[in-house]
Amino acid sequence: MPDVLKKMLELHVVSLLVVAIVFSFGSPSTAAPAAKQPATKQTVTKQTVTKQTAAKDESDQSEDEPASEHLRKGRHRGRHKGGGAHPRRDGIPSFRSVKQLDSLTAVQSAKINRILKEFRGVMAPLAGKYRAYRKAEEESGVETDAGRAMNMKDIREQMHILRSQTWVKIQKILTPSQKAELQKQPHGDRGPHLHHNPNALPSQHDSGRSFSR
Secondary structure: OHHHHHHHHHHHHHHHHHHHHHHHHHOOOOOOOOOOOOOHHHHHHHHHHHHHHHHHHHHHHOOOOOOOHHHHHHHHOOOOOOOOOOOOOOOOOOHHHHHOOOOOOHHHHHHHHHHHHHHHHHHHHHHHHHHHHHHHHHHHOOOOOHHHHHHHHHHHHHHHHHHHHHHHHHHOOOOHHHHHHHHOOOHHHHOOOOOOOOOOOOOHHHHOHHHHO
């Protein structure tokens, strides 16, 4: 009887050992916690996107240039020889030259900026229409289209009226000495004659982004 108990006890111990060994090898190993990804790459990417967004916003704020080079050259085609832009003959100085007056105060500059912003908002569509008519004329090779000629003349007159009205507003802001300073500038900026020309077209500077500089 003692031998039987002894054998049973040995078998029980062996069974417990087997179970312990099986459990030890069969249990899943505890996985080490995943290391956190370094935030450097993510930070650099975020900074890059921010810079790209800022650059796009700055680009979107830049203003269109509705007047093209051929728009101004068309006025003098066949009447002058030699290259380069010709002086304006309507007596109105370049609005860019007004912006560049050293004597402008901050208050004057702010008021002029508002006036020129309104000017550009109206001038851009007019210049775009004129450019479209001019392109159609060049592509068709026909310069005797009465309807198109009348439309182009009407646009030129609107442009001249708009420039004149804008100049009147600006003059109310300038001092007498500042007006005299503009009159002393080279004719390339203000035009050699003081009579009005209804066919005068805006220069690229007076209808484009240079006002914001």
